[in-house]
Amino acid sequence: MGEPLRGQAAVDQLLEVLDLKQIDAATFQGESPQVGAQRVFGGQVAGQALVAAGRTVDPARLVHSLHGYFVRAGDPTVPIDFHVESIRDGRSFSVRRCTAQQHGRAIFLMSASFQLTEEGLDHHGPAPEVPAPEDVPTMADWLERYPDRAAAFAASPQAVDVRYINSPGWVQPGDRDPAVHQRVWMRIDGRLPDDPLIHACALTYASDLSLLDSVLSIHGEVWGPGGVIGASLDHALWMHRPFRADEWFLYDQTSPSAGGGRGLAVGRMFTRDGRHIASAVQEGLLRRIGG
Template identity: 50%
Template sequence: MSGLLTALDLTDTGARTNEDIFTGPSQWMPQGRVFGGQVLAQALVAAQRTLAEDRIVHSMHGYFLRPGDVKLPITFSVDRIHDGRSFSTRRTQAYQDGVPILSAIASFQDEDKGLDHQIAMPGDLPDPESLPTTAESLASLDHPVARYWASERPFDMRYVPSPLFISVDGPQVAHQAVWLKSVGAMPDDMNLHRAALAYASDYSILESIMRRHGLAWATPGIKVASLDHAMWWHRQARVDEWLLYVQESPNAIGGRGLALGRIYDRSGHLIASVAQEGMVRPPR
């Protein structure tokens, strides 16, 4: 948790020149590439820094342009595209060594009343307490990636029906669900919870594509990478309480797959919706 909170605590490096420029650290990852959810969340935090706290994000669309290097910090440049009576728009570019690695645009809105409906949360799913933790699922493996997944990620993730770390058990279907929450308590800043939810939304969503084709993360020669990411925040929720991330893939073609996700709280409120296209290339 301390690593996540440190990563989201950006430094205002543009204050002296009156520019909207921020810098954040990169979290260590076992393969040396910056986790996409980290740079998404940091880009959102950078944009939030240019707005009043009560104008909150409702949508974000980003493109992953290049892999990030965990050995380098990341610079975020924010453009104040629009400020209206109810909505604001911000564009954030993330750079390492002067080269862009992410380009994102986000929209923010003052809280307002209006029409209210949602798709219901799926029923008949096991409670998270009844499912094995990631650490329990990987207890038999002594590998740097397995150790990282088991004990160093800031979110506890529990799979329905089972994880895809080593193998794909059960039917090869294009859907799954994951219970998740942060491994420790978060501050009460709800903007921080929204950014942390963006972070967690990049976990596991492409697995709905992989599960359909019987591909596990340990498949020799498999190549998986996020290409873009879209997210819509609907209702408030804390990420240090259990959330259900329902995922499905409607299509895969040309080395790319599309995955869609919905995030619910335990009471069944739809908190956010997610869409991501990713490169998924099986071994040849």
């Protein structure tokens, strides 16, 4: 297996994936990277749905929240059609509903709200004290320790630089301690255009990469053989302050509850200077392999 596509080349491919073809005023079409995956990555379809919704809104109105449901597994070998419904355009807010479809059936549903920039009350809690991204292992460092996992990463472009302060969810329980918080530094691993919508879509993409790890970390469980398989059921994201997704942000993730074969995960994102830029909540289906 060859080396994964990294850096700006991987970011450029991500931008191609997010650059939807417009069919008509309310319909867009997107492709998936041909990397041999059996299903479409949830962050990809969510990011593409946000692109579609955002292209029907005045660019002066910035997305501040989205709520999505993953209805069916996406087929990466065929295009995805995105149909946008305009729910409301008020004086300050615009609301859109987007349905992603393949083979005539919905695979993802999303509502998103956009707002004109306003001044108002402003506060947020402090960011956790953690090592700087330069002081924690890179993904390449982890794969040197666990070469059996390298093939899975080589199969997909690595557009996001992900640096775990704890350990990835695929590290065997005997090699790590259970942790209440899963903390990860992330950034898009190249330069993005200045368009705020692109940064919001890139952040949406990245927000789905590690959030459910926090459910496993509490229990000392592991993804894959001998552990758990999972899938995102729904995903919500709120953007609080301006940011660039191609600059480091800390993703502080934890799980308040798991039960009934599902796990709930909550994440907060902070810039290096401690600004709280976004919050995410996700519920996932988690099943023991062979169970």
